[in-house]
Amino acid sequence: MNVAIVGAGASGAAVAYALRDADADVTVFEKSRGVCGRAATRRREDCQYDHGANYVKDEDERVNRLLTEELDSEGLVDVEAPVWTFDASGEITEGRADDERKWTYEDGITQVAKRLLARTDATVHRETRVEGIAREDGRWSLADSEDAALGSFDRLVLTPPAPQTADLLATMAWDDERRIDVHDAVAAVDYASVFTAVCHYPFELDRPWYALVNTDREHPVGWLSREELKPGHVPDGESLLVVQMGHDWSGERIDDDPDQVLRESVGHATELLADDAFADPDWTDHQGWRYALPDGGVTGDTHRDCEDAGLYFAGDWVVGESRVHAALANGLEVGERVASSE
Template sequence: MTVAIVGAGAAGAAIAYALRDADADVTVFEKSRGVCGRAATRRKEGCRYDYGANYVKDDDERVTRLLTEELDTNGLVEVEEPVWTFDSAGEISPGRDSDERKWTYEDGITQLAKRLFAATDATVQRETRVETVAREEGRWSLADAADTVLGSFDTVVLTPPAPQTAELLAAMAWDDDRRVAAHDAVAAVDYASVFTAVLHYPFTLDRSWYALIDTDGEHPVGWLAREELKPGHVPEGESLLVAQMGHDWSGDRIDDDRDQVLREAVGHVAELLDDDRFAAPDWTDRQGWRYALPDGGVTGDAHRSTEDAGLYFAGDWVAGEARVHAALRNGFAVGERIVEARNAKTY
């Protein structure tokens, strides 16, 4: 059985892992240079920082077992400090602390996908953007923007954000009502944009919380986290804030000049912390995530109707929950259904 996975994010990595013992020839096509999608890590000035998803929660028993027992646990770290809240007026309060565990890695959250792929024989082709998918003589053919054929496969799994998956479905050479129904269902998934500001300071921040979350959804800052509380991420005596700006605020500015948006974000962070020192970080980074968080998930089962033809969909937008553990869980489920289909069919 030959399987193509479009996208090397958390869901794609989980699918490859689920297929590791299935006697399957798996190829993963990833448009960027890295893996793990929005669970992303960068390095700068001696710091490591998770600038998309901040950590993996222990909300799923299967995922917890994966991180703590199945994969290499070397460098797996836990954020122990609590998450506090603030409102639209910027009033900060305790109250989001819970018993949930928050995991990442000393080398950053992208290690999750790297370790999943390392446990498989899957081939990961980075910097390879799939532009067209076609159904030809009972198999799936993939090609890039230059119309270079990337291969022919029994099974294809599409894991990009729903709007990009919908584009692939719209252009897909497959004259079948199931494709049309799947496209309409996938295209209906709404997404929120998020602008991320990364702010470094040559001093320590003396606060009792790891992160702050806006409970009203109306403040310019949606989430503010202290990366120095993740072991191995920030040198001692320094602070690194990762600000995920609010959905409305980010959506209104996602196409604006990134440096100007960053300057505005810095001002809002300094105001929230009520400390002028935070208006002057000594270095910064930023990322605009156009398709950051799905608003709910795909409805109905039209996206499942294509599975008997070997076309599957996976991701947090399929799971209906914008969390890394949800993407992993969905990826495992899709991988298991592919194995079941293989066992019921001779390729």
């Protein structure tokens, strides 16, 4: 059985991992240079920082076991400091006490996909954008953005964000009414955009929390976290803030000049922290995540109705929970169904 997986994010890597012992030849196509999608890590000035997803919650026992027992756990760390909250006025209050673990790696959260794929024999083609899909003689034929053939496969798993998956379905050459039905179901999944600002400072921030989250979604800042509290991420004596702006605020500015949006983001973060020392970081970075967080999942089982034709869908947007653990859990489940279809 030949299996194609479009996307090497958390869910795509989990699909490949679930197929590691199956009688399957697995090929992964990833449009970017790196893997793990929005669970992304960058490196600069002796720092490394997770500028998309911040960590993996331990809410799913299967995923928790995967990270702590099945995969290489060297460098796996729990961010122990708490998450506090703030409201529209910027008032910060202590968050609820719980035992929730926040998993990441000393080398960054992108290690999740890297370690999953390292346990497989899958072939991973990076910087390869799949744009053409056709159903021919009971198999799935793929082509890249230059219309060059990428191969023919018995099973196809689509994992890009729902809007991008819907685009693939819209142009898919498959003479079956299920294509229209599943396209409409996938296209109906709404997404929130997030603009992320990264701010570095040559001094230590002395606060009792790891992160702040806006609970009423009415503040320009949605999330602010301290990357220096992740072991191995920031040199001693320095601070690195990851500021993720609110959904409405980000959505209104996602197509604006990113340098201007960055300046505004720094200003709002400085106001939230009530300290002008944060108004002038010594270096910054930024990322506009157009398809950051799915708002709900696919309605009904239309996406499952395509599986007898060898077409599968995986991702946090499938289950409607915008968390890395949800993407991993769904990818494992879909991979297991592909494996059992042999």
